[in-house]
Amino acid sequence: MPTNIPISRSIAIDATPAKVFAFVADPRNLPLWAPGAVKSVEPSGDAWIFHNGDDKSRVVVATSETHGTVDLLFGEGPGVYTRVLPNGTGAEYQFTLFFPEGSPQDALDAQSAVVDEELATVRTHCENQ
Template sequence: MHTNPLSRAVTRSISIQAAPEAVFGFVADPNTLPLWAPGAAKSVRPDGDQWVLHSGEGETRVIVRASEELGTVDLLMAEDPSRGVFTRVLPNGGGSEYQFTLFFPDGTPEDAVATQVAVIDDELEAVRDHCEATRES
């Protein structure tokens, strides 16, 4: 029996002192991507039911699939919606937990994974910083 290998999953999480609704509202709005994920999106623009992300090195088309009820925000590659990033906002005491999962194809070099994980960590910190600063103002 031939089976396809599983992709490597990396999930990162950060605690945020802001209500889940506020965190969800921030990350579910593609217009905020340049604020917290500037490497992926220096600018964004809607195009029908897709979003075009301009990274400075080219364009990427994504579909944003968000469910406030479930707290999920997925940024899916338009050409292959099985690929992308899968995120979730969870209640955590008086604040939130923001989880971010990314899949890497089998055989992805360790240094490439480590580099991307460092970017994800920076992005999560940017989400936290923005949501906590907005809460305080």
């Protein structure tokens, strides 16, 4: 039985799946589209160090261009799972993260709004570059 609450969102993007994948698969782009979560990144062996103010996290970025997946894996906790899909002449970018069971609804709503803003930023960047 699942014990986490998913937040899943997707957005249509008027850019090729390859272009969207290239943008979201590069961890160095995270500060551009998810600045509230990641202020800067640096490589660390087979992983990345994500900095957010005084906090830092070691994150494995697992990608598959063939499957369009870009997963951010944070040690023991649940990760962030994303996928780029073909959608007509463009792409659909899907994004899922998990909150612990029992998380307050206002926290879930606030995070959903942040994810919506981040996805809009991905769309703007991919459509205008």
